[in-house]
Structure formats: C-alpha cells, structure tokens
Amino acid sequence: MFGRDRVELKTPEQVLLMRRAGLVVADALAAARAAAVPGATTADLDAVAARVIADAGAQPSFLGYHDYPATICVSVNDEVVHGIPSARVLRPGDVVSIDCGAIVEGWHGDSALTVVLPEADPADVQLSAVTERAMWDGIAALASGAGLADRLGVVGEAVEQAVEAAAADGGPQLGIVQDYVGHGIGSAMHQPPDVLNYRTRERGIRLKPGMCLAIEPMITRGDPATDVLDDDWTVVTGDGSRAAHWEHSVALHEGGIWVLTAVDGGAAELAARGVAVAPLA
Known part of the structure; x- marks a missing residue:
C-alpha cells in the first residue's frame, strides 16, 4: 500500500x-x-x-456512495453515466448503459456494458460496438509480449486509435468523453491513477504488478461535451446525442493481465488481439 495520492499495489491474495x-x-x-x-x-x-449481489453475500459499491441512492447506474440514450434507476420505462430502440459495482471482504469490482433494445438503430448498435472494441483494445494495450506494457498512457492511445479506425472504415465520427475517465480500483471503488481514454503527450505512470485498473471508455454519436442534470448525478451529452459506456476491472500481476470482471478473465477477446491472459495463482 502507498499513502495518499499514490497507487495502491495489491497482494495476490487481495487480487483474488x-x-x-x-x-x-x-x-x-x-x-x-x-x-x-x-x-x-x-x-x-x-x-x-441488488438481488444477485445480496444472494452472493456481497455488498453494492454504489449504494450510499456520496449518498447515491441505488445499487446500479442505468443511463439511457443521451445519458452518458450515473443515471439513477427510477420509474422510467424502457422503450424500443433505447440505448441502455448499465454500470455495477460490488464489494467482497472490503475489495471492489466495477464493470459496465451497453445494450441497444430492439428495434435498434444500426448507428446505435455501431456506437456500442465501437465503444466495447475500444475498451478491449485499451485492455490489450496493458500487456506486452513478455508481461506488462511500460506506461499507462498506452490505454488512451489504444482507445482513441480504435475510434479513429472505425471512422476510417466508413463509420461515423464519434466523440470520446473526456470529462469522465477510468480509475484505479481496490480497497476503494475509485483510486489513483486516472485512466484516460484519449492520447496525450504524457506517457502516464509506469505500470507495475499489483495495480488494478478500471478501463471504461464513454463514447458519443456527437459532441463529447457533457452536462450534469439537477439530480447532481446524471451525466448527459450537451448536444442530446446518444452515448455508450463499457468497462472492465483489470488486474496487473507478475505474469501479465487478468480481467477481473470477465467470466473468462478476458481470454477470448484478448486472444483475438494477440494477448494471452495470465490467470491468477
């Protein structure tokens, strides 16, 4: 463990x-x-x-976090993240992003996905697919041929390249939200370091075994600028365009990487990117 503003390094037992x-x-x-x-x-x-988390003997990470009133976040259409569950009825064609966290013996997991309800607009399906692909590309960038990549900045570079590649293949110009980024995770849900979803001149901190990171790009069909609604939680696109959000928590260890919130540890998606996952001991 390190002090305030330093990255928390986990033991193998804590990662488990x-x-x-x-x-x-x-x-x-x-x-x-x-x-x-x-x-x-x-x-x-x-x-x-909430029922699944309770039945597992775990606790929700989100409920009560800075007075957040629910177990998960459900963000619909132009809502980017932190949408509060309510009596809102889902309709055909809605873009629904679901973000969830859970705690086991004081240690957190955090993940998100986006689903487009039928009858789906193909542009919304593509938006979600590009966002998911960008997330996996960012995760894959954490690994090198012999273990870990060098610096954290590889994540943002990979995410932005994925979005650019989609546009170059004839897809639309999409916006990468910069107001909200990924983060460290462990004994708290949000910890240093910030994990940017876009390239910068800074290479970022050096990657080390024991780090656990939440990789979570949020991408829009329009301008990436955001606003916060009067509930002080729900983040929406400023121009009303639809948004998608995908996230996984990833452990970095001596052998390489393992996706903590993927049932297969990320094996299938990472193998398609030339990365072999390193199972936990």
Whole structure:
C-alpha cells in the first residue's frame, strides 16, 4: 500500500478477493442485461442486480456512495453515466448503459456494458460496438509480449486509435468523453491513477504488478461535451446525442493481465488481439 495520492499495489491474495467481487458484478450485470427489455423500468433492473449481489453475500459499491441512492447506474440514450434507476420505462430502440459495482471482504469490482433494445438503430448498435472494441483494445494495450506494457498512457492511445479506425472504415465520427475517465480500483471503488481514454503527450505512470485498473471508455454519436442534470448525478451529452459506456476491472500481476470482471478473465477477446491472459495463482 502507498499513502495518499499514490497507487495502491495489491497482494495476490487481495487480487483474488477482487476476482470474487468481479464475478459477482459479472453475474449482476448479466441479470440486469437480461431484464433490460421494452416495458421494464430502470428500477426493475436495479432490483434484479441488488438481488444477485445480496444472494452472493456481497455488498453494492454504489449504494450510499456520496449518498447515491441505488445499487446500479442505468443511463439511457443521451445519458452518458450515473443515471439513477427510477420509474422510467424502457422503450424500443433505447440505448441502455448499465454500470455495477460490488464489494467482497472490503475489495471492489466495477464493470459496465451497453445494450441497444430492439428495434435498434444500426448507428446505435455501431456506437456500442465501437465503444466495447475500444475498451478491449485499451485492455490489450496493458500487456506486452513478455508481461506488462511500460506506461499507462498506452490505454488512451489504444482507445482513441480504435475510434479513429472505425471512422476510417466508413463509420461515423464519434466523440470520446473526456470529462469522465477510468480509475484505479481496490480497497476503494475509485483510486489513483486516472485512466484516460484519449492520447496525450504524457506517457502516464509506469505500470507495475499489483495495480488494478478500471478501463471504461464513454463514447458519443456527437459532441463529447457533457452536462450534469439537477439530480447532481446524471451525466448527459450537451448536444442530446446518444452515448455508450463499457468497462472492465483489470488486474496487473507478475505474469501479465487478468480481467477481473470477465467470466473468462478476458481470454477470448484478448486472444483475438494477440494477448494471452495470465490467470491468477
């Protein structure tokens, strides 16, 4: 452990507890995703996720965090992140981003996904697909052929390259939200370092075994500028364009990387990018 504003390095035993939390999050997200159908309310999704977390003997990371009133965040259409579950009824074609966190013995997992309800606008489907691809490209960039990459800035570089590549292939120009970024995770849900989703001149901190990071690009179909609604939580696009959000928590260890909130540890997606995951001991 390090002091304030320093990155927390986890022991292998602590990472295993985070893996347990990550699998609870994966189960809760899968259940909420299955419940996300036209006619359901966003509060219905919250109740489903809360039940999964409770049944696992875990605690929700979000509930009570700075007085946040729910177990998950459900952000719809132009809502980028931090949407509060409510009586809002989901409708055909909605873009629904679901963000979930859970705690096991004091250690956190955090993950998010986006689902586009039928009848889906193909542009919304593409938005979600590019965002998910950018997340996995960012995760893959954390690994080198022999272990870990050198600096954290590789994540933002990879995410921005993925968005640029989609546009170069004939897709639309999409916006990368810069107001909200990924983060360290461990004994608290949000910790140093910030994990940027865009390239900068700074290479970022040196990557070390024991770091755990939440990689979470948020991408819009329009301008990436955002506003916060009067509830002081819900973040929306300034121009009303739709947004997608994907996230996984990733452990860095001596052998390489392991995706804590993916059931397979990220093996399938990372293998497609030439990266072999390194299972936890």
